[in-house]
Amino acid sequence: MAAIKDILQRIDNVGTTRQIMNAMDMISSSKLQRARVRLEHSRTMLSEARRITDSVTNSESAASNIYIKGREVKNTAYIVITSDKGLCGSYNIAVAQEALNHMKDKNEQILVIGSKGNDFFKRRNKNIRSRIANLPEANMYEETRLVSGLAMSLYVSGEVDEVYVAYTQFASTLQYIPQVEKLLPLHSRQDGKSDSQMTYQPDINNFIDYSIPVYLHTYLYALMAESIASEHASRMINMSAAEKNASEIIDDLKLMYNRKRQAAITNELSEIIAGVSITR
Numbered sequence: 001m002a003a004i005k006d007i008l009q010r011i012d013n014v015g016t017t018r019q020i021m022n023a024m025d026m027i028s029s030s031k032l033q034r035a036r037v038r039l040e041h042s043r044t045m046l047s048e049a050r051r052i053t054d055s056v057t058n059s060e061s062a063a064s065n066i067y068i069k070g071r072e073v074k075n076t077a078y079i080v081i082t083s084d085k086g087l088c089g090s091y092n093i094a095v096a097q098e099a100l101n102h103m104k105d106k107n108e109q110i111l112v113i114g115s116k117g118n119d120f121f122k123r124r125n126k127n128i129r130s131r132i133a134n135l136p137e138a139n140m141y142e143e144t145r146l147v148s149g150l151a152m153s154l155y156v157s158g159e160v161d162e163v164y165v166a167y168t169q170f171a172s173t174l175q176y177i178p179q180v181e182k183l184l185p186l187h188s189r190q191d192g193k194s195d196s197q198m199t200y201q202p203d204i205n206n207f208i209d210y211s212i213p214v215y216l217h218t219y220l221y222a223l224m225a226e227s228i229a230s231e232h233a234s235r236m237i238n239m240s241a242a243e244k245n246a247s248e249i250i251d252d253l254k255l256m257y258n259r260k261r262q263a264a265i266t267n268e269l270s271e272i273i274a275g276v277s278i279t280r
Contacts, residue, residue, distance in 0.1 A: 018246035089235075097178075099166035168227045
């Protein structure tokens with residue numbers, strides 16, 4: 001069995017680790033609260049943007065618009081949202097694997113957000129067109145505008161024929177679901193045609209050219225907010241579990257220490273008693 005000093009050293013080391021886990025748990029919890037507020041706001045924005053876009057995509061006069069009319073698919077772009085940091089359980093691997101499964105039999109170009117996703121696809125020799133790492137949350141709105149703009153330019157230029165985004169949907173603090181959704185070409189989420197009384201000035205195509213970039217930016221920003229909330233929740237849960245495991249290890253080590261110490265005391269007493277008996 002390990003020496004008493006070694007056990008004490010292990011208790012001290014695990015205790016330090018537990019303090020770190022506790023600090024990271026508290027940090028993730030604080031970030032999660034802010035992320036959930038941002039998520040609720042972004043969902044409201046996206047809901048309104050979708051309402052307007054659905055009315056456009058249902059219009060017969062917009063059926064030939066480049067953002068709506070489909071074409072033969074030869075190349076596909078994927079925007080994959082992951083994190084830059086680890087210690088968040090299966091969060092990164094789950095969404096990256098979901099995107100990888102969706103890419104089967106496609107000629108993909110990947111726009112990856114987060115160094116973890118970049119590492120995942122790089123190891124698999126996938127075609128990474130662009131990557132964004134170390135994205136500050138305070139600058140998330142502007143960065144997602146750049147990514148949506150790049151995806152849109154690839155689609156309009158004909159370099160890709162469809163665009164998907166892989167993200168993690170925040171369902172609850174304990175549930176986060178990896179998803180892959182089509183970004184381009186646009187498709188309506190409503191049945192039927194739009195209101196025939198709706199008019200657009202100067203015309204519907206000009207309206208689409210102006211509104212679709214805003215919609216795509218809002219869409220990507222909302223999905224980014226979903227992913228960040230999921231990341232912080234996953235890290236908080238994992239740090240909490242790690243702290244609990246560390247506490248259990250410390251309890252086991254303390255029990256081992258007490259047994260070793262008791263055995264050493266008993267052994268010393270036995271030697272003293274034996275020595276006294278000999279002198280008599």
